[in-house]
Structures are given as structure tokens and as C-alpha cells.
Amino acid sequence: MAVMTVLEAVRQAMLEEMRRDSRVFVMGEDIGARGGVFLATDGFLQEFGEQRVIDTPLAESSIAGIAIGAAVNGMRPIAEIEFADFVWPAMNQIVGEASRIRYGTNGNKFAPLVVRMPYGGGVRGGLYHSQTIDVVFAHQPGLIVIAPCTPYDAKGLLKAAIRADDPVVFLEHKRTYRLVRGEVPEEEYILPIGKADIKRAGSDMTVVSYGLMVHYCLEAARKLSDEGVEAEVVDLRTLAPVDRETFLESVRRTSKAMVVYEDNRTYGIGAEIAATIAQDAFHDLDAPVVRLAGPDVPAMAFAPPFEAEFMLSPEKIAAAMRDLAAY
């Protein structure tokens, strides 16, 4: 098996799907000659030409809207939003339009597009290059929302997203792009959408997370292991439709639960996970469900101490795990 970064896995997934299916094309800002600001489409222009690698004007609403139209008319567009923070002008096209096309036409039409976007903090991105915006998509029925954290998951899930017959928001944590390396099989594989993955088995508590935070949770779990506490780490992978069964089954075994997410805390993904556990696994719980998340400030601030304060870390997560273990 080859070892590669998350970024290379994303690039290979698109490359393979474009070679396999002439309906697949990429569009977005700076994805042509530049190869994307993160180089996710490096070399695509040379291989596929301007027809299938479309450098768009700087206009996010139309990037999404054009992708919708092309998808409805039989293509498989992959639209890149340069940073998730820049998606707001396109929000109406994604949340208000793409999600409802199948529903609002009684199944007469569907829009199989993928909107990829790098998201997340810890990269000195300030207010407008750090946002975690997953929950606004995950709240909208009709959208599939995927947020992988390893190269293996990123490749297998992006290929599944491209082949899916529904609109997919594909969130790539930009700090994982080059930081996280992992094994990826040489042969083709597709991962199922809507299935969580237990990244670490443990019997003392269930920690539910996704994205970069999964790696921090795993690091924290290793520390706690030295102290005799075994945490099970569940990676949601798909945020919508969410796989409730995997984390509920885990909580029923461990009797303690924590949700860890990078977004600000209030009304976040953690609220849904915690509420689901409270409702469906209440009698198995030995402690209140813990939400560990960012503070309720408008966005991640730029100065290093501000950013460090906003972001969770393996240390912060380990401390919360210790408290939960001791409850």
C-alpha cells in the first residue's frame, strides 16, 4: 500500500474518477494553471484540458449554481470553493436550491454535484480562513455532508461522493491536508456514505468526533491509556445523513459519552449527537454527555494566543476525558 497525505488522496480520487467517467469535471477558482490554492487539482489542466478543468470567475454563487445546472443536465461536476469561509455567497444555491431539487420536482430531476471545500482552523487563518461551517449544511435535509480525516477515508468517500446521485458537500480539513499521512490501497475501493468508523476501540468511554479533532482525540486517548483509561473514538465521517447506530452501540458498551468538535459550541453538531445519546441511550449512561467545542465567538481570531485558545488540543481533550472518567 502507498503512504500518502490527505491532499494527495483527494487529488487521486478526482483524477481516477475523471479518467473513468467523461461526465466528471472540476470547476472553481484557481484550479487550472495554478492547480488549486492547495494543489488538489495539480496537473489536471495538462491531462484533461480547459473543457473539463474550468477556472471560474471569482463568484461563488455561480460556481455552485452552474454546477447544479450541469448536474441536472447529466454531468458530474466537482465544484471547489477555495475556502469554506468563502461559501456564504453560494449558500443559497447549495442549501436553498441543490438540496431541494429532487424533492421539489417529485423526483423528476436530481443534482449529482459535489462541492468540495477546505475548512477548519489551526492554520493562522484568522476570521475568514478558519471557519468550520459543517452544521449549516448538515441541518439541511437533501444534502449529503462528508468530512473525512484520513487519506484512506478521503479517497474512498470522495469517489463515493462523485458517484452519488445526490448533492454532496465534501469538507476537507485543511490542517489534515499535509499533516496526516496514511496507507491507501493501490487497487480501487469505494467507502459507504453514511457509515461511521471506530478509529480506536476502548471500554471506558465513547468519544464521538470528526475531522482534525479525531486525530487530537486519538492522541488524547493514547495519553489516557497510559493512565489506565481506554477511550473508544468514533469518527462520524459522514455528518449527514448521520450514522447514529454506530455511536449509540458504542455508548451502550462504555456508558460514558463525549462529543468533540471544532466549531463553536452552541447549536453545533455536538448538540445533535448529545441529544441523540440522551434520548436513545439514557438508561446506559453513567454520566452526563460532555460537549467539548470551540467558544461562542463569531470566528477564529488571528493572533497565536487567540487561535490557541479557540482551538481544542490533545491536552484539552485529555483533561476532559480524565474528568469524565472520574465522574
Added chain:
Amino acid sequence: MPPDDSPSAATATSGQRVRSSKLTRPDLLEMYRVMALSRTLDERVWLLNRQGKAAIVAAAQGHEAAQIACVFATDPSRDHYLIYYRELTTLLAVGLTPLDLLKGFLSKEGEPMSGGRQFPTHGACRNVDLFSFSNVVGTQLPQAAGVALADKMRGEPNVTVVYFGDGAASQGDCHEAMNFAGIHRLPIIFFCENNRYAISVPLSKQMAVENIAARAAGYGFPGVTLDGTDPIGVYEAVYAAAERARNGGGPTLIEVMVERLFPHTSDDDHTRYRSAEDLRQMRSRDPLPTFEAQLRKAGILDDATHDRIWSEAKRLVNEATEEAEAAPYPQVDQFTRHVFAES
């Protein structure tokens, strides 16, 4: 009138009609027939609204000539239509029946475009590529550019027609769509039905220039402003634009000046913001009597044909009303379907 000049029962969807740059006498009579049917149906749905049976109506009255001309000048068997909410004539022209549409106005089972999920005339057709989706004004414009892009990528010589009003022209999506279409020389017609009001806001408060078509120059393609009460003029312009689009010549912006003979919707009262003089002038630009006089003068329409067309329209609408009123509402278990693909 020779016998083969009688109006055919077929609509523009039949694919039998040979399109050329000039309309034939049967074409003109068929256009008039669809306009009369649209007007009759439009009047009926307002009545149903006032009876408390149709929740909302947006009249196409005043827009009929432009709408029928645009469909006649294009090819519903292969072209794409992304319309907005004031398009009753367009829907009849591409082949929907009064019953299909009345089931929409009354939200009844068997409504073909959205299964009763959406406002009347919204959703998508199965047999014709007509898409009428959002009430967030202007979203169809970039989507239409995407539809046209897909055709261009596959080398298919189809035309995408995207319909919008003067209100939508103020949206950022309108600018973004035209800009992209110009860059890629997409096979698309931007068909702007300018009735001079965005609900109550007049043109003078929507734009500082005289015509929306003038903006085309900024996107690198031609734009024209036409009298939207003249179906022949609109036909010729759309036909030429469609031919150019099919041959790689890129987009055209066609702005048709029309009248909105009724308030914005059945929930609006235009006397609150339109003067008596404005309303009087508006009524003088009703395209139906104008087109009728034109056809009579050319010897295409006589009293007998006129009466037959209108009585047939009334019969069709009466029968469809009866059937739609008798139809049940959709089953509630249907409304959770089609959120995602059904495996």
C-alpha cells in the same frame, strides 16, 4: 382560407412543425389558440382563488404573446427551459394540459411537476426539459448557464432558454450567469420579460439605465429590447438567437417589454402603487386584442375560427376544472419521498 390552414390540435411539442425564420399561417393561428387557452385558464384560476380554492395565483396575463413566441421559436423536443413563476403560456406551449396546471393550482394528486410539494407551475416536467424551481428570484440564471455548459461540453446543439423578470435582473446571480455565459460563449438565451415592476418597485428604482438589454454589451454578447406584445417580432429575434447559439455563436439577451395586467399575485393590490393613468395605459397594451386584429387584417382569423378557438378553450378549461376539483389531495405518505435517491 384553405382547409390545410386550420389550426392543428398539436401543440408546439409535437415536433411536427418545421421551424423556420418565418411563421406560417397555421403557426400564427396555433399561437393565437394557445394564447386564448392561457388567458381562459388564467382567468379561471383567479376565480378559483377568489373562491378560496386556489391558494395563490401569479397571472401571466399580458405576457402571453412573448411567451408563446419564445417557445415557438425554439424546440421543446430538445431545448431546455428554465422558467420563473409567471409562465402559464410557456407551460401550455410546451405541452402541459389545463388539467395538469389546474391540479397544481388546487394542489391535487397527480400534479406532474412537483407532486403537490411546490407552488403552482413549479417543479419540473418529465417529457420536456422544463425546470421551474425556486422563489428566491434569479437562482435559475446560473443554473441555466450550467445546463448550457453541459450541452456545450458534450457538443449537443441544444439551446437553453432562461426566463426572468426585471426584478431578477438586479440579483447578483444574474450578473454572474451572464458573465460566465459570455466568457464561455454558451448556447443560451437570456429571456427577460420586463413588465416594469418588481412587485411594486418601478424600473426607475431598479436601475439607472433605460434598458436591461444594454447590459449585454458588458458581457460581450448582443442584447435587444423588443415589444413583447408583438409575437412575430419576438419569434424572429428568438429564432435568430437560437440559430446563432446552436452554431457556436454564444448567448443573446432578449428583453421583451410586456405588461403585467394583474397585480403581482393574488395576494397583491397594484392600485396601492400604480396610478390610474398607468393602469389605463397598461390595459391598452394587452397583446390578445392586438394580435387578434393583426390576424384578422391578414385574413388568417375570421369570426367562425375566433369563436371556435375561444369556445374550445372554455370547454377544455371547464372540463379540466371539474376533474381537478374532484381529484383527491396527494397522499400524506408521499411527502417524505424524494429527499434522497431511492434505492
